[in-house]
Amino acid sequence: MEATHREVYSLCLRILRDPDDAAEATQDAYLKAWRALGAFRGDAMFTTWMYRVAANSAISKQRKRKRKREHEVGTDDDVMSQLPSTASTEALAGARIELEAVESALQLLPEHYRAALVLRDVYGMSMDEVAKQLKITETAAKVRVHRGRKKLKELVTMEQDE
Amino acid sequence: MRCAEVRETIPAFAGEGEPSLATRRHIAKCPGCRGELETYRTMLASLQSLESRPVDAPVGLAAKLIAIPREASRVDHVRSHVSRNRAAYAGGAAATVAVVGAAGALLWRNRERSSGSRRATKGWLATA
Numbered sequence: 001m002e003a004t005h006r007e008v009y010s011l012c013l014r015i016l017r018d019p020d021d022a023a024e025a026t027q028d029a030y031l032k033a034w035r036a037l038g039a040f041r042g043d044a045m046f047t048t049w050m051y052r053v054a055a056n057s058a059i060s061k062q063r064k065r066k067r068k069r070e071h072e073v074g075t076d077d078d079v080m081s082q083l084p085s086t087a088s089t090e091a092l093a094g095a096r097i098e099l100e101a102v103e104s105a106l107q108l109l110p111e112h113y114r115a116a117l118v119l120r121d122v123y124g125m126s127m128d129e130v131a132k133q134l135k136i137t138e139t140a141a142k143v144r145v146h147r148g149r150k151k152l153k154e155l156v157t158m159e160q161d162e
Numbered sequence: 163m164r165c166a167e168v169r170e171t172i173p174a175f176a177g178e179g180e181p182s183l184a185t186r187r188h189i190a191k192c193p194g195c196r197g198e199l200e201t202y203r204t205m206l207a208s209l210q211s212l213e214s215r216p217v218d219a220p221v222g223l224a225a226k227l228i229a230i231p232r233e234a235s236r237v238d239h240v241r242s243h244v245s246r247n248r249a250a251y252a253g254g255a256a257a258t259v260a261v262v263g264a265a266g267a268l269l270w271r272n273r274e275r276s277s278g279s280r281r282a283t284k285g286w287l288a289t290a
Contacts, residue, residue: 005219005223005227007216009223010215023220026223030227034230099215123213149173149205152205
């Protein structure tokens, strides 16, 4: 537990953005993991298995939070409306991308894109696994990842432009 | 193939899969699209490297996590006790409901009786 809790907390934070929610999701993940230890077959790495459990907890929390704060949905749209047009960012193609810029741009992505991108591109889950975690079809997962990458690139280039 | 068509597909194949032959040919001769592909690849490499850069967990979280097995055992113990003695608890709850209901009915009947006798006395006084 001591060895993995920072990684698990980081995954939850990258999906949920809020430190308190991430801490709650981490606790929930370890509780689920403790109860389901018998189901851990040992053929995968413990961290990989733990990531799946944590992603499940974080996404459940995200769903509950979304239902609870429906009025906050507009926040994501506000962020997206501030993006520059694709044409203006195209001029920046090939620009060096800073790690910090990617990390902070990830936090600005709308929830549904962020979760898909974190699972696929940060934690290397397969599209099939991403779809299962998000309870959507594999095609829908591919679309989210594709659009999420495009939006992230726009945000990164916008940040570097400032 | 036009740049716009190629750029639409770059986010997908920058991460996984292979671009079509026409796309590969276009990228080979178009510095703009090559730059775009390079940007995506660098961005995806940065994303991948985030996994090995965990953030600091809040103070006290580790202690809470360590306490989970103990807390969960306690909760599980209570749960299993309740589920093993479900019939007894259900019987107890039913008996409580019955007693409270009977007491309520008695109270209501007594109140009705006393208000009835008050009405009768008032009527007798009025006729007298």
